[in-house]
Amino acid sequence: MSTNSSEFERARKVLVGGVNSAVRAFRAVGGTPRFIDRAEGAYMWDVEGKRYIDYLGSWGPMIAGHSHPHVLAAVERAARRGLSFGAPNVMESELAERICALFPQVERVRFTSSGTEAAMSALRLARGFTRRDSIVKFEGCYHGTADSLLVKAGSGALAFGTPSSAGVPDDLARHTLVAQYNDLASVEALFAAHPGRIACVIVEPMPGNMNLILPEPGFLAGLRALCTKHGALLIFDEVMSGFRVALGGAQQLVDVVPDLSAFGKVIGGGMPVGAIGGPAAIMEMMAPLGPVYQAGTLSGNPIAMAAGLATMDLIAEPGFFERLGAGCARLVEGLNAAAREAGVAFCARHRGGLAGLYMLATPPASFAQVQAQDVERFRRFYHLMLDEGVYLPPSPVEAFFFSGAHTDADVDATIAAARRALRALA
Numbered sequence: 001m002s003t004n005s006s007e008f009e010r011a012r013k014v015l016v017g018g019v020n021s022a023v024r025a026f027r028a029v030g031g032t033p034r035f036i037d038r039a040e041g042a043y044m045w046d047v048e049g050k051r052y053i054d055y056l057g058s059w060g061p062m063i064a065g066h067s068h069p070h071v072l073a074a075v076e077r078a079a080r081r082g083l084s085f086g087a088p089n090v091m092e093s094e095l096a097e098r099i100c101a102l103f104p105q106v107e108r109v110r111f112t113s114s115g116t117e118a119a120m121s122a123l124r125l126a127r128g129f130t131r132r133d134s135i136v137k138f139e140g141c142y143h144g145t146a147d148s149l150l151v152k153a154g155s156g157a158l159a160f161g162t163p164s165s166a167g168v169p170d171d172l173a174r175h176t177l178v179a180q181y182n183d184l185a186s187v188e189a190l191f192a193a194h195p196g197r198i199a200c201v202i203v204e205p206m207p208g209n210m211n212l213i214l215p216e217p218g219f220l221a222g223l224r225a226l227c228t229k230h231g232a233l234l235i236f237d238e239v240m241s242g243f244r245v246a247l248g249g250a251q252q253l254v255d256v257v258p259d260l261s262a263f264g265k266v267i268g269g270g271m272p273v274g275a276i277g278g279p280a281a282i283m284e285m286m287a288p289l290g291p292v293y294q295a296g297t298l299s300g301n302p303i304a305m306a307a308g309l310a311t312m313d314l315i316a317e318p319g320f321f322e323r324l325g326a327g328c329a330r331l332v333e334g335l336n337a338a339a340r341e342a343g344v345a346f347c348a349r350h351r352g353g354l355a356g357l358y359m360l361a362t363p364p365a366s367f368a369q370v371q372a373q374d375v376e377r378f379r380r381f382y383h384l385m386l387d388e389g390v391y392l393p394p395s396p397v398e399a400f401f402f403s404g405a406h407t408d409a410d411v412d413a414t415i416a417a418a419r420r421a422l423r424a425l426a
């Protein structure tokens, strides 16, 4: 009989670390990764048949829940018409039209097959448009695995203590300038030290890769003003926050308009999709119209477009985000009440369907505060919850994800499990 352990042992013989994405290896929490056999609605089942209430949601895409009938039917219809053409398909235009309608400054879209490609292409576009080489990113923010962005990165790079990856040439990394999130002065200092050389500032407007951090009042507007003043482009990486904290992403909530946006996750509905969006004047610097090259064999893949369109149908339904936010708020309130009852330094918060839980008495406002978490207690909490059948992201520096499929009963069961887990930590 297949077990998680036997499958992990088998995988490690042929897959590096037994996984195809580093954060799945459970290195930040220890123990054996769960090999998922199937998923439906708010639930996943591992190869041993154990059911989990899923708050990973494939790291964000599954906002409508797993295997939603509307999405499966769309994927099946598309699959019967062909899996990939390498030629234009009308669904690409349809999904791009939906994005343009939600983000007024987005006049042109380019689809990719991952968030990494979207952020990487947005960076190259900013460098090509401004003819400048340096970029500004924030310690703890993660934008995928393009070389220039694996400097002081978040997510798995942070969890494994390798925020600046090996293999990135110093000659390239020196063009990546690192500031502190929620610290405008650190950005002003970089513009002062590198006049006329900064092509862009790339930021997760509501970071989820150093766990969930919220922008302090004026921070994002301040970035907007600095970029405008210094002729740099402001790039919002909304791969995680887009279509999740609100239908119009973080930029809808904070009312700050970036020059370029990177999207992903939800717009693929579980299939590989990323996207760059922005004004035609900038976007049309990209091939085939302009000198900034960009391409991808499976970009705009019809199956992925069908899954994305069907997911967008579901989240655009009246009341979806109100219900998503209300359900997530109820979970967060229950978790905070459980922490108070247990007398444990633990808290949670959310924006829309993006949430964070922290081994801290109060929610962190900075990368440094996130780093102050009691990681060992997080590990214990994580496995107590996993044993209770609650699947959280396996890292203290990752946000978690609520879906339209989570019911009040799921929330109540999760709170009850957390109450028992936190009492065990007290």
Ligand code: KE4
Pocket: 021, 022, 023, 024, 059, 113, 114, 115, 116, 117, 119, 142, 143, 144, 145, 155, 156, 204, 208, 209, 237, 238, 239, 240, 241, 264, 265, 274, 398
């Ligand atoms: P992908 O290349 O993994 O599709 O997207 C990269 C990316 C870019 N920008 C942001 C804001 C992101 O959150 C991500 C990917 N997020 C991680 C979760 N922290 C994906 C999980 C993984 O690496 O397996």
